[in-house]
């Protein structure tokens with residue numbers, strides 16, 4: 001390949017810059033904050049679902065409390081009326097019937113008071129769970145916010161470095177021979193990384209395959225630069 005000594009030096013610099021770009025892009029893609037943010041969002045979604053279930057349970061139990069309180073209020077009224085009627089006296093049989101009625105009201109009120117205790121206990125448990133879930137959501141939100149701000153800081157710095165390297169790359173490429181750049185790009189796309197090496201005696205300096213006989217003679221005839229017959233990378237032949 002027809003390339004000057006300066007061209008080879010520039011190409012090696014381009015290779016170094018490209019390796020730096022690959023490294024930084026990989027670093028950007030693999031920033032650990034991405035996984036933290038994703039995990040926080042998934043956890044949050046699961047907890048919010050749980051929160052909705054708890055809210056539904058709380059509504060149900062609160063309705064029970066209202067029902068019990070309503071029934072007790074109505075029984076209390078009835079009790080007062082019955083007590084007043086008994087106090088007013090009247091026929092013995094009526095008084096006896098009202099006394100029985102009063103006893104049954106009092107019994108029922110005792111029963112629902114016990115029910116209310118149970119339901120309120122249930123409500124307390126639900127409220128404890130509710131505040132635990134709220135605290136968990138707050139904790140996840142704080143973790144996500146911290147990861148986002150750290151991602152913006154670290155990712156932003158990497159993005160800036162990548163942009164600068166890309167601008168520098170454009171400048172370097174514009175100063176190179178088109179055919180050389182094309183050959184380099186081809187080798188680079190194929191290898192996904194190191195595209196240039198040196199012919200190391202009778203071996204490719206990158207893939208380390210031996211190059212023998214006619215192939216070596218042919219490669220040497222392409223000096224100062226040719227392609228490795230095995231990995232196709234560009235080889236500097238000195």
Ligand SMILES: [Zn+2]
Pocket residue numbers: 204205206207208209228229230231232233
């Ligand atoms: Zn090779």
